[in-house]
Amino acid sequence: MNNDLSDSSTSNDFNRRERRDRREDIDEVSSKIIGAAIAVHKELGPGLLEPAYEACLAYELVQQGLKVERQKELPVVYRGVRLDCGYRMDMLVENCVVVELKAVDKLAPVHEAQVLSYLRLSGLSVGLLLNFNVQCLKNGLRRLVVGF
Secondary structure (H helix, E strand, O other), X not given: OHHHHHHHHHHHHHHHHHHHHHHHHHHHXXXXXXXXXXXXXXXXXXXXXXXXHHHHHHHHHHHOOOOEEEEEEOOEEEOOEEEOOOOEEEEEEOOOEEEEEEXXXXXXXXXXXXXXXXXXXXXXXXXXXXXXXXXOHXXXXXXXXXXX
């Protein structure tokens, strides 16, 4: 009987370590994305359209050896049926961070709601909302986390 308890305790410790390691991986990926976004913004500045920033950011991330999926389809599962409702994440990086790019005058609550919806629909925990139409990118950056 003690064996069962120790196995359970060991399993719980392993799960905690696994979650911590996963968080560290996600934090590292997020940091790389932010660094690459800053590099793109320094090079291009504000004023371009979103697709230009998306292409350049994807290039930077791939150069760092990261897996990047652009315009990743995100179906809605309704009553067990996968439906294509037209949702597309701008980027999914390393299968763990959703990246939504904007080139707008000001981020609005609807932009954050969009990323939170993508996180909920995808089952992921971390999203980055990046607005490139700012003088300093840190003023256009939001990191959103759910259920972490």
